[in-house]
Amino acid sequence: MGKGKLAKFADMERYENVFQYPYSVVDNVPFEMKGHWREQFFKNDNPIVLELGCGKGEYTVELARLYPDCNFIGVDIKGARMWTGATQALKDGLKNVAFLRTSIEIIDRFFAEDEVQEIWLTFSDPQMKNPRKRLTSTYFMERYRRFLVDGGIVHLKTDSNFLFTYTSYMVDTNALPLLFRTTDLYHHEGLDEETQRILSIQTYYESMWIARGLNIKYQKFRLPRTAELTEPDVEIELDDYRSYHRDKRSSLEKAR
Numbered sequence: 001m002g003k004g005k006l007a008k009f010a011d012m013e014r015y016e017n018v019f020q021y022p023y024s025v026v027d028n029v030p031f032e033m034k035g036h037w038r039e040q041f042f043k044n045d046n047p048i049v050l051e052l053g054c055g056k057g058e059y060t061v062e063l064a065r066l067y068p069d070c071n072f073i074g075v076d077i078k079g080a081r082m083w084t085g086a087t088q089a090l091k092d093g094l095k096n097v098a099f100l101r102t103s104i105e106i107i108d109r110f111f112a113e114d115e116v117q118e119i120w121l122t123f124s125d126p127q128m129k130n131p132r133k134r135l136t137s138t139y140f141m142e143r144y145r146r147f148l149v150d151g152g153i154v155h156l157k158t159d160s161n162f163l164f165t166y167t168s169y170m171v172d173t174n175a176l177p178l179l180f181r182t183t184d185l186y187h188h189e190g191l192d193e194e195t196q197r198i199l200s201i202q203t204y205y206e207s208m209w210i211a212r213g214l215n216i217k218y219q220k221f222r223l224p225r226t227a228e229l230t231e232p233d234v235e236i237e238l239d240d241y242r243s244y245h246r247d248k249r250s251s252l253e254k255a256r
């Protein structure tokens, strides 16, 4: 039988690769490792890559295996989920992996200007009703700019037509340099081997959506610091499989 939540929380308290700062704890308390992740935790000068909304942390752990010369940090508010990735990283002796349990709304309290090279957003909740909570909205882009290097890369991998279309508008409206975009990743011809290897890592949610026959969509773009960002003002068709078949979605939720 798998471990219960309480046992996982107890493990997380003593894991050296986990930092837990839910909103209530970090409020008004400066995070001392801000600006010092490399020297204080990773003990190297390698680039830092974040996975925001990492869930069980599959991307974080697998990217860390593929790129031993980069540092990876998975961020999520749900501790019982990130336990899986944190446990795996410790078992496998991966020194270039950490997990931060906090709200992405306050992510800039943990990283200093220019501390992060890239951001991955994997199967983020599309937040169809609330752009301020959408992880690819200009509200979040403004936050990411506070710690992402100028022109740093943002990756979005998603099943959601809504989130993908919205993000495309956000990128195009603001003329953010687009590096790659596909609406059907696994049937896209001509991907180079390295891109294929990176993009074939599947998260828990990804495998669920693939099993339901949904296309996986992906885009990556640069986020320069210069111009002011404009939130796109567009109507986008809602994902019917999310908005109307809530029973299916909640059974997906329950399966975790």
Ligand SMILES: C[S@@+](CC[C@H](N)C(=O)[O-])C[C@H]1O[C@@H](n2cnc3c(N)ncnc32)[C@H](O)[C@@H]1O
Binding pocket: 052, 053, 054, 055, 056, 057, 075, 076, 077, 078, 081, 102, 103, 104, 105, 122, 123, 124, 125, 203, 204, 205, 206
């Ligand atoms: C749909 S799940 C995807 C998880 C994982 N990336 C995957 O593909 O399996 C979205 C994750 O984002 C986290 N999340 C969403 N909004 C968040 C926020 N504002 N702060 C922290 N975590 C958030 C949720 O807790 C959840 O684990």
